[in-house]
Amino acid sequence: MSRVFAVIRREYMVRVKKRSFIVLTLLGPILIAGLYSLPILFMSFGAGDQRLAVADLSGVMGDLLRADLARNNHLVSDDPETGKGMGLGLENDRYEFLDVTQPGESVAQARARLNKELGADRFDAYLIMGDDPDAENNFIYGSHSSSALHRSVDRALTRAAINMRSQRQSLGLDAEALADLTRPVRVLPVRVDKSGKEVSSGIGQQLGAAGLAWGMGFIFYITFLVWGTAIMRGVIEEKGSRIMEVLLASITPTQFMVGKVTGIGLVALTQIVVWAACAFFGSIWGVAAVPQLAELTSGINPAMFGWFILLFLLGFAIYALLFAAVGSMCTTDQEAQQAAQPVLLLVVVSFFAMFAVQRAPDSTFAVAASIFPLSSPLVMLLRLGITDPPWWQIMLTVALMVVTILAVAWLAARIFRVGTLMYGKRATLPELWRWVRAA
Secondary structure (H helix, E strand, O other): OHHHHHHHHHHHHHHHOOHHHHHHHHHHHHHHHHHHHHHHHHHHHOOOEEEEEEEEOOOOHHHHHHHHHHHOOOEOOOOOOOOOOOOOOOOOOEEEEEEOOOOOOOHHHHHHHHHHHHHOOOOOEEEEEOOOOOOOOOEEEEEOOOOOOOHHHHHHHHHHHHHHHHHHOOOOOOHHHHHHHOOOOOOOOEEEOOOOOEEEEOHHHHHHHHHHHHHHHHHHHHHHHHHHHHHHHHHHHHHHOOHHHHHOOOOOHHHHHHHHHHHHHHHHHHHHHHHHHHHHHHHHHHHHHOHHHHHHHHOOOOHHHHHHHHHHHHHHHHHHHHHHHHHHOOOOHHHHHHHOHHHHHHHHHHHHHHHHHHHOOOOHHHHHHHHOOOOHHHHHHHHHHHOOOOHHHHHHHHHHHHHHHHHHHHHHHHHHHHHOOOOOOOOOHHHHHHHHHHO
C-alpha cells in the first residue's frame, strides 16, 4: 500500500503545483458565474429603441395597440429628459410608433408598399392590421431579420384584438375593463414530498433547487471530460517516455493504475472544493447585496451537497478507470482521441439526457437513466434536486455504481497490465479480448 500512496502523492503534488491548475481553480468560479449571468445580461439589453411602422386598416386597432404599449412602458416617451420609458425585467424593448396608414388600401397593397420602404431603411419593422382580426393573414409583421414578433407587441396586439371583438359584439367594455378581465393569474408552485410535507413553495425556491442541481451536473460534466482526458494523456505520456517501464519494476500495473486514478481524482476534488467554497461565500455576499436572492437559496436542500460528493466519487471512479484503460492501449494522442470517442459520447449523452429528465423527472425514462450507472451521476443528482426519488431507487443506483466500479476496475486492470508495455499501433477489439483473457 505504501507504493500506491507514493503514486497518489506524486500525481497529486505534481498537478496541484502547476500554474495552469492554480489559475483555472481561481478563475473557474468567475468563468462559471459568467457563463450563467452573461446570457441574462445580454437578454436584458433587448433590442433597444425600434421604429415600428403601423398600418391600421381597421381604423380601430392602431389606437388600441398604441394605448396598450404605452400602458406597459413599451413606447418611446416624449419626456425630453429621458427620451424613453422606464422598463423593468428582460422585456425592455421600446418602440417609436409610426402611423403609416393610407385610407382605402388593402392588406396586399400595404404589404407591397411597406416592403419597399423597409428596404430603404425608413423604419426597422412594420405591422399591418387588417379589418378582420379573425381572418387569415390579417396581421403581418415584416423586418430585416427572421425573428418572430416581439412578445411585448404580440401580447399587446392580442389584447387589442380582444378589445376590437368586444366592441363588435357590443359588450360595452372599455380597454381598462378588458385588461382587468384578461389579466393572467399567478399560480404558486408547491413541491410536496412522499410523506405529504411541503418541501418548497414559490417559483424562487424551486428555481434555486433546480439551478443548484444543474450547476452540480455541469461541474460533473466538465470534470469528467477534463480530468478523464488528463488521466488518459498522462498514461500515454509515461508510455512514450518509457517511464512506465521503470515504474513497473517496483510496482504492479494494477497498483499504478489505482494510484494514478486516485491521485488525479483527489486533484479534481480539490478543485471542486475550492469552487464550492467560492460559491458558498459568493451566495452569502449575493444575498446580503440583493435580499431578493434569499428566496432562491432558501429552497436548497443541504443534503444535496452530500449526494454531490458521493455521486461524484463513484462516477469519477467509473470514467477515470475507463479513460485509464483507453490510454494504456494507445501510444499517441491521435489514437487516444479516436479510441476515447465512445467514453466521451457516454458523458455527453448523459448530460443531454438531463434536459428530458427536467421535463418529466418521474417518468420511466428518467428512472431508467438515473439507475443506469454510466448516467447516474448526472441524472440522479438532477432528480434529487427537483423531485423526491424513492429510497430504493437511490440505494439501487449507488449499489449498481459500486458494482460497475468493481467490474470496470477488473476489466481496466487486465487491459492496463498488458497495454502499458505495448507499443506500436492501437489495439483492436480482438486483441483487447486476448489481453483480458491472458492477463
